[in-house]
Amino acid sequence: MKPVDTYFLNQTEPYxxxxxxxxSVILNTLPEVEEKYSYRIPFYNISxxxxxYLNILKGKDYVDVAFVQGILLxxxxxxxxxxxxxxxxxxxxxxxxxxxDHENFVALLHEASNILCKSKKAWFI
Structure with missing residues (x-):
């Protein structure tokens, strides 16, 4: 079993x-995305x-679906x-x-992918 699979299976509900x-939405919407396990959390990369990346921040009661270039979106x-x-x-x-919101999330994934593909690097600030 891959480390990323173990990470997901070790989470408590509802997380x-x-x-x-x-x-599943990310992988089905963007087949070119590469799933990685780094810094003890799952990351989704393109090129x-x-x-x-997905994370559960300490002391918080939600899953944080973080977009690296989110400021542009x-x-x-x-x-x-x-x-x-x-x-x-x-x-x-x-x-x-x-x-x-599934439809909005899919649209967000497509737009994030388009912006990232045009960028020289993910982290620009």
């Missing part, structure tokens, strides 16, 4: 279900550049929030599966 669903997708005053990363906070 496990949320993360597995988000993972070796990080696009998204937050006007078009107001569901992205700036958690912990991050310079570039913006994220969606999911406490339940129902918190995820």
């Amino acid at each position: 496990q279900s949320i993360m597995l669903y988000v993972r 070796k550049k990080t696009m998204i 937050e006007k078009q997708f107001p569901m992205l929030k700036n958690d912990n005053n991050r310079k570039q990363v913006r994220s969606i906070r999911l406490k339940t599966l129902e918190d995820l």
Whole structure:
């Protein structure tokens, strides 16, 4: 079993279900995405550049679906929030599966992928 699979299976509910669903949407929407396990969390890369990572922040009660270039997407997708005053990363906070608007999330994934493909690197700030 891959480390990323072990990570998901070791999560408690509702986090496990949320993360597995988000993972399936990402992998089905962007077949070119590469799933990696780094810094003890799952990352999703395109062309070796990080696009998204999933995390459960200490002391928080939600799954943090973090978009590395989220600052470039937050006007078009107001569901992205700036958690912990991050310079570039913006994220969606999911406490339940129902918190995820599937259609908007798929559109966000496509736009994030397009922007990342045009960028020289994922981290620019």
